[in-house]
Amino acid sequence: MIQFLPIPHLIIISYVVWILYRILKHKTNKVNLPPGSFGWPILGESLSLLRAGLDGVPERFDQERVEKHGSSQVFKTSLFGNRVAVLCGPAGNKFLFGNENKLVAVWWPYSLRKLFGKCLVTSHGEEAKWMRKMMLSYLGPDAFATRYAATMDVVTRRHIQVHWRGKEEVKVHQTVKLYAFELACRLFMSLEEPNHIAKLSSLFNIFLQGIIGIPIDFPGTRFHSSKKAASAIRTELLTIIKERRVEMEEGKASSSQDLLSHLLTSSDENGRYLTEMEIANNILILLFAGYDTSTVTITLLIKRLGEHPHVYDKVLKEQLEISKAKEVGELLKWEDLQKMKYSWNVISEVMRLNPPTIGAFREALVDFEYAGYTIPKGWKVYWSAAGTHKDKANFEDPTRFDPSRFEGSGPAPFTFVPFGGGPRMCLGKEFSRLEVLTFLHNIITNFKWDLSIPDEKIKYIPMAIPEKGLPVLLHPHQV
Numbered sequence: 001m002i003q004f005l006p007i008p009h010l011i012i013i014s015y016v017v018w019i020l021y022r023i024l025k026h027k028t029n030k031v032n033l034p035p036g037s038f039g040w041p042i043l044g045e046s047l048s049l050l051r052a053g054l055d056g057v058p059e060r061f062d063q064e065r066v067e068k069h070g071s072s073q074v075f076k077t078s079l080f081g082n083r084v085a086v087l088c089g090p091a092g093n094k095f096l097f098g099n100e101n102k103l104v105a106v107w108w109p110y111s112l113r114k115l116f117g118k119c120l121v122t123s124h125g126e127e128a129k130w131m132r133k134m135m136l137s138y139l140g141p142d143a144f145a146t147r148y149a150a151t152m153d154v155v156t157r158r159h160i161q162v163h164w165r166g167k168e169e170v171k172v173h174q175t176v177k178l179y180a181f182e183l184a185c186r187l188f189m190s191l192e193e194p195n196h197i198a199k200l201s202s203l204f205n206i207f208l209q210g211i212i213g214i215p216i217d218f219p220g221t222r223f224h225s226s227k228k229a230a231s232a233i234r235t236e237l238l239t240i241i242k243e244r245r246v247e248m249e250e251g252k253a254s255s256s257q258d259l260l261s262h263l264l265t266s267s268d269e270n271g272r273y274l275t276e277m278e279i280a281n282n283i284l285i286l287l288f289a290g291y292d293t294s295t296v297t298i299t300l301l302i303k304r305l306g307e308h309p310h311v312y313d314k315v316l317k318e319q320l321e322i323s324k325a326k327e328v329g330e331l332l333k334w335e336d337l338q339k340m341k342y343s344w345n346v347i348s349e350v351m352r353l354n355p356p357t358i359g360a361f362r363e364a365l366v367d368f369e370y371a372g373y374t375i376p377k378g379w380k381v382y383w384s385a386a387g388t389h390k391d392k393a394n395f396e397d398p399t400r401f402d403p404s405r406f407e408g409s410g411p412a413p414f415t416f417v418p419f420g421g422g423p424r425m426c427l428g429k430e431f432s433r434l435e436v437l438t439f440l441h442n443i444i445t446n447f448k449w450d451l452s453i454p455d456e457k458i459k460y461i462p463m464a465i466p467e468k469g470l471p472v473l474l475h476p477h478q479v
């Protein structure tokens with residue numbers, strides 16, 4: 001576009017940009033900003049962050065800068081066109097989680113906000129609190145976990161029967177992706193028909209590609225395709241919502257059968273209900289938030305168990321004890337999941353080493369002080385799970401896989417933060433705990449496996465992905 005502008009226009013535009021840059025620099029020079037560098041104009045230090053992710057070590061970005069700028073555990077940078085303060089370690093996490101809606105508020109990139117419309121993650125303050133409450137009354141441990149453990153087990157068994165049994169080799173990442181999507185469709189909307197799920201899943205995968213990226217909207221760009229896919233999914237969801245309303249009126253669907261029924265029939269104390277569009281947008285955000293995160297966790301769990309046979313044996317022992325105490329074919333119950341203590345320690349260690357969400361952004365609502373520095377209003381503020389989890393100040397020999405770290409009282413507060421913390425803590429923590437444990441129970445009591453590529457590299461784009469999709473050779477147990 002720029003190349004079609006006449007030279008005098010280009011000179012004037014460059015001059016205005018330069019003046020604005022000087023004004024901003026002058027303004028920010030007056031306050032005591034954290035140490036660090038804004039890197040290149042516009043690009044900032046984004047390439048270093050992306051490079052660290054592609055090399056499989058996202059924490060390198062924080063570590064290099066903390067080492068360079070001293071012990072204050074805060075530095076400034078510029079990422080994707082935004083001025084950013086990175087608050088490192090447990091003190092930074094505690095500060096940000098404790099100051100939500102006071103000094104900072106959750107912030108997502110423009111592309112995400114545009115694609116999701118009005119929903120939990122694009123709302124703030126009272127509105128967000130309200131939406132969280134509506135969804136938590138289904139997804140929280142009290143309601144969800146006690147009621148839906150058996151349904152999760154049914155879906156998991158069927159998935160393993162169709163996609164794993166009888167196969168010599170399985171590509172774990174893409175197969176688990178399908179599982180995570182099927183499970184969410186079943187529990188959120190009671191969708192079971194494979195073709196319907198496949199259609200939604202392919203739209204969803206197009207949609208995901210535009211979420212993180214440059215939001216240029218014209219035919220041929222990723223963002224444009226993503227927007228079209230989002231609109232097609234929304235139309236589909238609105239049809240499902242309307243059909244459900246009719247089914248409920250006719251007594252053919254119950255108000256407790258899934259998340260959709262729950263959201264259609266739940267109001268707050270003032271009698272306020274979510275609109276159909278708000279329900280569609282929130283289901284879309286839940287599908288998004290739970291899809292790659294759970295997929296990554298299960299995939300890397302399979303990888304770690306393949307790498308550490310003695311851990312595999314201990315997990316198998318725990319899971320077989322649970323199976324043996326049940327009747328043949330009896331489904332998992334909430335109480336069974338509570339017994340999976342060692343298994344959960346192993347999963348926690350997987351998430352410590354490779355946090356599915358490496359960190360997240362906030363926006364400064366006002367100028368505020370942190371560690372003696374000023375963070376100006378409007379700056380983005382980042383907390384880093386990857387950096388915190390790999391800091392030797394928080395975990396001895398931090399790159400070693402060692403589930404025993406989670407025994408007893410476990411890691412110190414705010415050092416283990418795969419689900420974030422504070423008012424914006426992951427809403428699907430209980431859902432994903434059940435999902436990963438149920439999958440683990442079913443896979444490990446059916447198979448042992450060998451990694452087809454033992455040293456397969458993990459890269460982050462921005463979620464962790466094994467470079468070749470983690471192919472494994474399956475060996476069914478002879479029991």
Ligand code: HEM
Pocket residue numbers: 106120121132139285286287289290291293294297351355356357360361417418419420421423424425426427428429431432
């Ligand atoms: C192992 C799996 C998962 C991990 C590691 C994970 C991690 C996270 C993290 C770190 C955040 C906080 C981001 C922030 O501070 O802004 C978050 C938020 C969120 N997660 Fe998860 N998540 C997982 C699974 C799920 C699932 C299965 C669902 C849905 C059922 C879900 C729904 C959400 C939602 C809706 C939010 C936004 C909450 C808000 O802004 O109020 N997550 N997740």
